[in-house]
Amino acid sequence: MSLSQEKLIENIKKIQDRAGEAQVVAVTKYVDIEPMKQLYEQGIRLFAENRAQQLLEKQELLGDLNEDIEWHFIGRLQRRPVKDIINRIDYLHSLDRMSLVKEVDKRADHTIKCFLQVNVSEEEQKAGFAVEELEEVVREIADYPKIKIVGLMTMAPYEAEEDELNHIFSTLKEEQEKIKALKLAHAPCEELSMGMSRDYHLAVTHGATYVRVGSAFFEE
Numbered sequence: 001m002s003l004s005q006e007k008l009i010e011n012i013k014k015i016q017d018r019a020g021e022a023q024v025v026a027v028t029k030y031v032d033i034e035p036m037k038q039l040y041e042q043g044i045r046l047f048a049e050n051r052a053q054q055l056l057e058k059q060e061l062l063g064d065l066n067e068d069i070e071w072h073f074i075g076r077l078q079r080r081p082v083k084d085i086i087n088r089i090d091y092l093h094s095l096d097r098m099s100l101v102k103e104v105d106k107r108a109d110h111t112i113k114c115f116l117q118v119n120v121s122e123e124e125q126k127a128g129f130a131v132e133e134l135e136e137v138v139r140e141i142a143d144y145p146k147i148k149i150v151g152l153m154t155m156a157p158y159e160a161e162e163d164e165l166n167h168i169f170s171t172l173k174e175e176q177e178k179i180k181a182l183k184l185a186h187a188p189c190e191e192l193s194m195g196m197s198r199d200y201h202l203a204v205t206h207g208a209t210y211v212r213v214g215s216a217f218f219e220e
């Protein structure tokens, strides 16, 4: 996929305008290294991948540029590759089950900034903790010193309409405030990772602090 520089600059500007105060994480899972370099040249420094192997390959290919890139991991993470990537990322957005909490804690050599992934829409096939169990989970994670809960993350169903999106994003915001109010040292929970290309404009109106945008960067 190759996009004219002009079009890319236009897309970046539009995304940054619509994201407002939220930090824009560029999701590069669909593209090779060249478009990533183009984004880098235009000042993008927050990158996200959803597969461990691709993350490692791209880090390798970007070489020295990695020094000021902030890496976000957003995909479902199996137990086995945790040891390969966990000390090479800045944020894990997809901490979605207790077995992963344990593995991250075991393999990390420093505190890892994590978002708890929440399955607000209660889709069966979707990963994440249920809203009802969040407080208990957060308290349990106090026993795993390498995990810092910086915020909550969710993904809306692909086909969701505006009412449902508003419901999902406002629910995540409420839950974030509840956890923040617990004032637990390991769970400041000040961030909200929500919103993708098709819905980040709504997510920001509900207080998203990170939006994860992929395809909108590369639209013709």
Ligand SMILES: *Cc1c(COP(=O)(O)O)cnc(C)c1O
Pocket: 027, 029, 050, 074, 075, 155, 195, 196, 197, 198, 212, 213, 214, 215, 216
């Ligand atoms: C792919 C992906 C995104 C970005 O999706 P777009 O619709 O291309 O913006 C965001 N979050 C997660 C978890 C993803 O897997």
